[in-house]
Amino acid sequence: MEIIIKDxxxxxxxxxxxxxxxxxxRDTLNAALPQMIQKEDEGKAAFYxxxxxxxxxxxxDVACNYHPACIRCLKVFKNHLDCPIHLxxxxxxxxxxxxxxxxxxxxxxxxxxxxxxxxxxxxFPLSDLIREQVILAVPIQPLCKKNCKGLCQQCGKDLNLGxxxxxxxxxxxxxxxxxxxxxxx
Numbered sequence: 001m002e003i004i005i006k007d008x009x010x011x012x013x014x015x016x017x018x019x020x021x022x023x024x025x026r027d028t029l030n031a032a033l034p035q036m037i038q039k040e041d042e043g044k045a046a047f048y049x050x051x052x053x054x055x056x057x058x059x060x061d062v063a064c065n066y067h068p069a070c071i072r073c074l075k076v077f078k079n080h081l082d083c084p085i086h087l088x089x090x091x092x093x094x095x096x097x098x099x100x101x102x103x104x105x106x107x108x109x110x111x112x113x114x115x116x117x118x119x120x121x122x123x124f125p126l127s128d129l130i131r132e133q134v135i136l137a138v139p140i141q142p143l144c145k146k147n148c149k150g151l152c153q154q155c156g157k158d159l160n161l162g163x164x165x166x167x168x169x170x171x172x173x174x175x176x177x178x179x180x181x182x183x184x185x
Contacts, residue, residue, distance in 0.1 A: 001025075003049065004123045005056060012050040015126075019043030019064065028127040032134035033066045041065040045130065047085075056089040056119075062130055068142040072150035073158050083137040087129065092118040 001024050007013075019026040019042065029043050037043075047060035062083040067076050117129075149159035157164040 001126045002123045003056075003126050005051060005054070005119075006122065008049050008051040008056065010051070012048055015045075015047040015049070015060075017045040017047075024127060025130075028130050029064055029066075029134065032131040033064075033138065036066040036068055037064070038067060041067075047126070054091045056124070058085065058087045058089060058129065060085045062134055064134075066138075068138070070144035070148055071141045072148040073144060073160055074151065075144055075158070077142075077144040079142060081134065081137060083134055085129070085133045087133075088116050089119045089124060090116070092120050 017025040019029055025045060026037075026043065030037050041064060043062075043064035045060060045062045047058065050057040050059075062081075062085065064081050065078060066081060067078055069076050151157065152159055152164045152166055154166040155164050157166075
């Protein structure tokens with residue numbers, strides 16, 4: 001969805017989206033969470049856009065259900081994502097800071113840099129902004145539960161269902177060479 005800057009009134013504008021009725025929003029969630037969104041999963045978003053001169057303050061919240069795979073037991077499980085969004089968009093001018101960033105000079109990022117972005121032209125794509133923020137909000141290592149036991153390293157059995165028949169194998173022969181070592185005094 002393309003937001004045209006001049007169409008945002010001075011008092012601001014609210015937007016509400018539902019993945020069940022807004023196809024572009026469902027497509028955006030599918031692009032951000034590939035193969036993790038199912039047909040029956042809910043997704044909702046609410047945004048408030050406020051234009052101040054050429055700058056646009058974007059505040060919103062995206063909430064959806066998705067199905068990641070647990071990093072320990074590899075089971076796909078249902079999870080909920082609540083992603084608050086706050087960004088200030090400004091027209092892309094050749095500022096000194098922007099020139100430094102593009103010329104690969106080392107620049108320290110501050111908190112405000114993470115809440116600030118640029119747009120080119122007369123509009124900006126809201127779908128790109130949503131996709132980027134959802135990707136950043138997804139946990140890197142999703143767990144189906146905090147105390148997930150994972151899989152047996154020898155036979156691959158899901159240890160959440162019970163112990164496997166494998167013997168505990170804790171010998172590490174890589175340290176055998178040091179067993180006879182006596183430090184000099």
